[in-house]
Amino acid sequence: MDPTVENTPTDGHAVETATPTIPSATPTRTNKAKRNYRTKKRDTIDNEHDGDEEMKDDSLTESTQHSQQPAANCSNLPYVQSQNAQNIGEVYPGLARLSFLDQDSGVEGDKPEQEGSLGITRPHRPLQQKSLPLQQQQQSSSTSVEDEGELTISSQPVVETLATPPSTSPSVTSSGISSESNLIEIKDTALENKGRGLFSAAKDVLKAGTLVFKEMGYCQVVNDASLSSVCSACFKDTREEQGEDEKSASAGGVSASNQRKLVRCAGCKVVWYCNKTCQIKDWKLHHQLECQGIQQSMKNAVMKDVWTKRSMDTTTVRALCRMVRRRERVRTSAAYKAEHKKMDTAQRQVNEVYYSGLDQKEEEWLDEHGATWIDRYLRAPANNRDVSSKGVLDKSTQFTKIMAVVMSCVVSAKEDRATFMRGSGESTGEFEDASGTKGFELLQKLLSYGFSVTNLETTTAVGLALYVQSIPFMNHSCLPNCVYTFKGARVECRVIRDIQPGEELTISYIDQIGTTQERQKQLKEQYHFTCMCPMCQYFPANPLIQPNQDALLAIIPEPAFVPLLDPKQGFICPNSDCATRSDIGPILAMESQLAIYNKVELKCESCGQVAELTQEIVQENQEDAERIIAQFVRGMNGASDQQPKSGPRNFELAKVKLPETTDENAAEEARKAAAAKGGMNSVHEPSTAALQCFDEAYRSLTGVAPPQARTKSRQPTRSPMDINEDPVHRSALHRLVRQLEQTGFDEAVSHKNWVFALHRSLELERILNNTYIGHHPLKAVQGYYTCKIVNLLANLLLEESTIEIEESDHGQDSDEDEEMAGNSDDERDLKALRDAMGGGSSTRSKGHGTGSMQEQLLKRKQAGSAKTEGEAKSKAATKTTPIKRIQTEASRQLLVYLKSLIPKIEDPTLLQQFRVCWGKDGKLTNRYRYQVDSLKQALYYAELPFQETKL
Numbered sequence: 002m003d004p005t006v007e008n009t010p011t012d013g014h015a016v017e018t019a020t021p022t023i024p025s026a027t028p029t030r031t032n033k034a035k036r037n038y039r040t041k042k043r044d045t046i047d048n049e050h051d052g053d054e055e056m057k058d059d060s061l062t063e064s065t066q067h068s069q070q071p072a073a074n075c076s077n078l079p080y081v082q083s084q085n086a087q088n089i090g091e092v093y094p095g096l097a098r099l100s101f102l103d104q105d106s107g108v109e110g111d112k113p114e115q116e117g118s119l120g121i122t123r124p125h126r127p128l129q130q131k132s133l134p135l136q137q138q139q140q141s142s143s144t145s146v147e148d149e150g151e152l153t154i155s156s157q158p159v160v161e162t163l164a165t166p167p168s169t170s171p172s173v174t175s176s177g178i179s180s181e182s183n184l185i186e187i188k189d190t191a192l193e194n195k196g197r198g199l200f201s202a203a204k205d206v207l208k209a210g211t212l213v214f215k216e217m218g219y220c221q222v223v224n225d226a227s228l229s230s231v232c233s234a235c236f237k238d239t240r241e242e243q244g245e246d247e248k249s250a251s252a253g254g255v256s257a258s259n260q261r262k263l264v265r266c267a268g269c270k271v272v273w274y275c276n277k278t279c280q281i282k283d284w285k286l287h288h289q290l291e292c293q294g295i296q297q298s299m300k301n302a303v304m305k306d307v308w309t310k311r312s313m314d315t316t317t318v319r320a321l322c323r324m325v326r327r328r329e330r331v332r333t334s335a336a337y338k339a340e341h342k343k344m345d346t347a348q349r350q351v352n353e354v355y356y357s358g359l360d361q362k363e364e365e366w367l368d369e370h371g372a373t374w375i376d377r378y379l380r381a382p383a384n385n386r387d388v389s390s391k392g393v394l395d396k397s398t399q400f401t402k403i404m405a406v407v408m409s410c411v412v413s414a415k416e417d418r419a420t421f422m423r424g425s426g427e428s429t430g431e432f433e434d435a436s437g438t439k440g441f442e443l444l445q446k447l448l449s450y451g452f453s454v455t456n457l458e459t460t461t462a463v464g465l466a467l468y469v470q471s472i473p474f475m476n477h478s479c480l481p482n483c484v485y486t487f488k489g490a491r492v493e494c495r496v497i498r499d500i501q502p503g504e505e506l507t508i509s510y511i512d513q514i515g516t517t518q519e520r521q522k523q524l525k526e527q528y529h530f531t532c533m534c535p536m537c538q539y540f541p542a543n544p545l546i547q548p549n550q551d552a553l554l555a556i557i558p559e560p561a562f563v564p565l566l567d568p569k570q571g572f573i574c575p576n577s578d579c580a581t582r583s584d585i586g587p588i589l590a591m592e593s594q595l596a597i598y599n600k601v602e603l604k605c606e607s608c609g610q611v612a613e614l615t616q617e618i619v620q621e622n623q624e625d626a627e628r629i630i631a632q633f634v635r636g637m638n639g640a641s642d643q644q645p646k647s648g649p650r651n652f653e654l655a656k657v658k659l660p661e662t663t664d665e666n667a668a669e670e671a672r673k674a675a676a677a678k679g680g681m682n683s684v685h686e687p688s689t690a691a692l693q694c695f696d697e698a699y700r701s702l703t704g705v706a707p708p709q710a711r712t713k714s715r716q717p718t719r720s721p722m723d724i725n726e727d728p729v730h731r732s733a734l735h736r737l738v739r740q741l742e743q744t745g746f747d748e749a750v751s752h753k754n755w756v757f758a759l760h761r762s763l764e765l766e767r768i769l770n771n772t773y774i775g776h777h778p779l780k781a782v783q784g785y786y787t788c789k790i791v792n793l794l795a796n797l798l799l800e801e802s803t804i805e806i807e808e809s810d811h812g813q814d815s816d817e818d819e820e821m822a823g824n825s826d827d828e829r830d831l832k833a834l835r836d837a838m839g840g841g842s843s844t845r846s847k848g849h850g851t852g853s854m855q856e857q858l859l860k861r862k863q864a865g866s867a868k869t870e871g872e873a874k875s876k877a878a879t880k881t882t883p884i885k886r887i888q889t890e891a892s893r894q895l896l897v898y899l900k901s902l903i904p905k906i907e908d909p910t911l912l913q914q915f916r917v918c919w920g921k922d923g924k925l926t927n928r929y930r931y932q933v934d935s936l937k938q939a940l941y942y943a944e945l946p947f948q949e950t951k952l
C-alpha cells in the first residue's frame with residue numbers, strides 16, 4: 002500500500018488539515034487558550050503537495066517496493082568504525098554536497114545545519130574508539146554484538162564496556178579534549194541496585210557545554226494530544242512555528258496566516274506530516290507496517306473506537322507496535338540489501354537522500370542491532386506487578402488494554418497471540434517475526450526506558466521514544482551534571498557542569514524543584530529507587546541520617562552558590578507568645594513522621610507547648626494557602642477580591658489612564674482610591690487587599706508575620722515574595738510562592754498585564770537562582786518567558802507612546818510633566834525618547850498617533866534622525882510645548898529593565914552561560930538568537946544602544 006495524504010473526502014470523513022494551536026507564553030501544561038482551527042480544503046498545504054495529492058509518485062512506488070533503507074556496509078560493529086566518515090561523499094556521492102564536516106580538522110564548519118530540509122543533519126566526526134578489551138575482541142574477530150555475553154554486575158566498577166553503539170558524539174575539540182579519546186562508556190556503578198551508568202571516558206575534564214552524544218530512537222511516536230500539530234516524521238511542532246510566525250508578523254514579517262499546516266495519512270487517518278518528504282521518510286522507516294496494522298486493527302469494532310474515537314490513549318500502543326514491527330526487519334534486511342544493490346545509482350541516491358547521510362547509517366545500525374540491544378541490555382523491571390511476562394494478567398489494567406490493541410495491530414492470527422505474549426523467541430534467542438517477539442517484555446522495557454520527547458521551546462511533552470544506545474544507561478541525580486534536549490525526536494545530551502575523567506554522567510528524571518522528600522517520593526513511585534545523590538545527602542529526607550555536606554562539595558569544589566537551607570525549613574512554636582523557631586532537625590523529623598504515621602506531636606523546646614499536627618491539617622493549610630494565593634494573584638492583577646472575575650479581563654496597559662487632574666495630591670488620592678478597590682492603575686502594583694492576602698498566606702504557613710509590613714505605596718519598596726531573606730521558610734511556603742509566581746505570570750499574560758508578568762518572571766528567576774545550584778531547566782524556561790515579555794513590552798512601549806501623542810493634543814500642564822521627567826536619568830531618557838517620537842506632537846492629530854508597528858517604527862526612525870540634529874532643541878520644545886505625560890511606572894520600569902539587559906548580552910561571561918545551556922561548539926543556537934533578536938528589537942524600539950559581542 003502506498004502512503005497517501007488525505008485530500009478528498011473519503012469514507013465520509015471530512016478532508017482535514019490541521020492548523021497548529023497557538024502556544025501561550027507559558028508552557029502548554031498551563032495553556033488554556035489552545036485553539037485548533039480546521040479547514041475543509043487543504044489548498045494552503047506545502048507546495049510539495051500541489052498536483053500530487055495522493056502521493057503515489059514513481060519514486061514512492063519504487064521505494065515502497067522495498068520497505069526498508071538502502072544497504073550500505075551494515076555491520077554488527079558501529080558504523081563509525083566501519084565508515085570512512087572523513088569523506089562522506091565517497092560513501093554517498095549524492096550527499097557530498099550536504100556534508101559540512103571540516104575534513105582536515107574534524108571540526109564543524111561554518112555552514113549552518115540543514116535542519117528541516119529533508120531532515121539532513123551534518124555528519125559528525127566519528128570517535129576513535131578506546132582500545133578496551135571487549136571492543137578489541139569485536140574488531141579483531143568481527144564477532145557480532147549478538148555473540149557477546151551479558152554484562153556481569155559486580156560491586157566494583159568494571160572496566161569492560163558494552164559493544165559501542167553508533168555513537169554520534171560530536172567533535173570534542175571545542176572542549177579542548179583530544180579527539181583521540183572516547184567521551185563516554187557504559188559500565189557498572191559501585192551501587193548494585195543502581196545497575197549500570199554512563200561514565201566519562203575522556204582523558205580530560207568534560208567542559209560544561211560539551212555535547213556528549215546525540216542519538217536517534219529505535220522507535221518514536223508523537224503522542225495522541227499532539228498528533229495533528231506535530232509531524233510524525235521530523236517532530237516539527239507547528240504550534241511553535243505559529244508562535245514564531247506571529248512574532249515575525251508583529252515585526253513586519255510574514256503573516257501568521259501563512260503558517261504551515263500538517264497533512265494526515267489517508268490510509269490510517271491517524272498520523273500527520275509536514276509534507277510528502279516527511280511522509281515518505283516515515284513510511285519507509287515505520288509507517289508502512291504501522292498503517293497496515295492500524296487498518297487491520299480497525300476491522301474489529303472495539304478497536305475501531307480506539308483509533309477513531311480515541312477511547313484510550315494510543316501513544317504507548319503505537320510506540321510498542323513500531324518497536325515490534327521494526328524487529329521484523331532484521332529478518333528481511335539481507336534480502337533488502339540485495340535488492341538495494343540492484344538499484345541504479347540514481348535510484349539509490351533518491352533513496353538515500355531521504356535518510357540524509359549519517360541518519361541513514363544510524364537507522365541501519367538500529368535496524369540491525371537495536372533489537373539485540375533491547376533484548377540484551379535494556380532490563381525489564383522484576384518488581385512490576387502489573388506487567389509480568391509469566392504471571393496471570395489483570396485484564397483490567399491499562400497494560401492489558403495496551404497489549405490487546407497492540408496485538409490487534411501486529412498479530413493477525415488468533416493462535417499466534419499466546420506466542421506473542423509469551424515469546425517463542427525466548428528459547429532460541431532469535432526473533433524471526435512478530436509472533437516471535439516477547440510482547441510483554443517489550444512493553445516492560447518501553448515503560449522503563451521510554452523517554453518523553455519534549456518541545457525544546459515550551460518543554461511540553463510531544464511524544465514517546467525508546468533509545469537504545471546511550472541515554473537509557475544514564476542514571477538519575479537531583480544534582481545532575483548533564484541535561485538532555487530534543488531536536489525533533491533526536492535526543493542530545495550536554496554537560497552542564499565540568500565532569501572529571503571517570504565521573505558518572507547523570508541527568509534528572511524529574512522536576513528538581515521539590516524538596517528532598519518530595520523528590521524521593523516521586524522517584525520511588527515512578528522509578529522504584531531511593532536516590533542517594535549528593536543533593537539528597539546534603540539535605541537528607543530521613544532525619545536520622547546526618548546531612549553530608551562533603552558529598553556536595555566533593556563534586557562542586559567551588560560552587561557559585563551553596564545552599565544554606567533546603568527550601569523546606571522553619572518550625573514555629575504554635576504558642577503565639579513564644580513563636581520560637583526550630584532548626585532543620587525537628588522539621589525533617591516532623592515531615593518524615595507525618596508521612597509515616599500521619600500524626601506528629603510538636604513540642605516546643607523553649608516553652609514546652611505541645612501541639613498535634615496531622616496530614617489533614619497540613620492538607621487544609623495547603624488548600625487555605627492556595628485559596629489565599631489565588632486571591633492574591635487576582636488582587637495583584639487588579640481584580641476585585643470581593644467579586645472574583647468570571648473571565649479574563651482586559652487590562653491592556655495602553656488603555657490605562659490617570660485621572661484627569663492637574664493636582665498631584667488629588668491624583669495621588671485618586672490612585673490610592675483606585676488601588677484600594679483594585680482599580681485600573683494598580684496593574685503594576687499589588688492592591689492592598691492582595692498584599693493582605695499574601696501576608697495572611699505567609700503567616701498561616703510560617704506562623705510569623707511577614708518579614709516586613711507591606712504597606713501600599715507608590716514606590717514599591719520590596720517584593721512581597723522576597724522570602725529568601727527570611728531564614729524561616731518551609732517547603733509549603735516555598736512551593737506556594739513559586740506557584741504564585743507561576744500562576745501570577747500566566748494570569749498576568751492572560752490579562753495582558755505585561756508589567757506584572759515581567760515582575761513575576763524576574764521574581765521566578767531570582768527564586769530559582771537562589772535556590773538551585775548550577776543550571777536548572779526551569780531557568781531556561783525562564784529565559785524564554787523573559788524574552789517573550791521583552792518583545793511584548795517593546796510593543797507596549799510603542800502603544801504608550803502612541804497614547805501620549807494622542808493625549809498631547811488636548812494640551813496639558815507642562816509643570817507636572819517636567820517635574821516627573823526630572824526624577825531620574827531613566828525618566829529623562831524616556832522623555833527624550835518620547836520627545837523624539839512626538840516632536841511636534843502637540844500639533845498632531847489624534848489619528849496620526851496610532852498606526853501599525855511598521856508605521857510606528859518608521860516614525861521612530863524619522864524622529865530619531867530629528868533627534869540627532871538637536872536633542873537640546875527637542876528638549877526646549879518640550880518645555881514650551883505642554884504635553885500631558887502618560888508616563889506610567891510601567892514605562893519607567895521597562896526602560897530600566899531594558900537597560901539592565903544590555904550588559905547581560907554584551908558580557909562574554911554571561912554569553913558563555915547561555916552557551917552552556919544552549920550553545921554548541923561556538924555557535925549561537927536558535928534559542929539564543931531568538932533571545933538576542935528579541936532584545937535587539939526591544940532596544941531598538943527604546944532607542945537604547947546595543948553592541949552585540951562577537952563570539
Ligand SMILES: C[S@@+](CC[C@H](N)C(=O)[O-])C[C@H]1O[C@@H](n2cnc3c(N)ncnc32)[C@H](O)[C@@H]1O
Pocket residue numbers: 194195196197198379380449450472473474475476477478528529530531532533534
Ligand atoms: C534508565 S535506567 C538507568 C540505567 C540502569 N542503571 C541500568 O542499569 O539499566 C533507570 C533505572 O536505573 C536505576 N537508577 C537510576 N538512577 C538511580 C539512582 N540515582 N539511584 C539508584 N538507582 C538508579 C533505577 O532502577 C531506574 O529505574
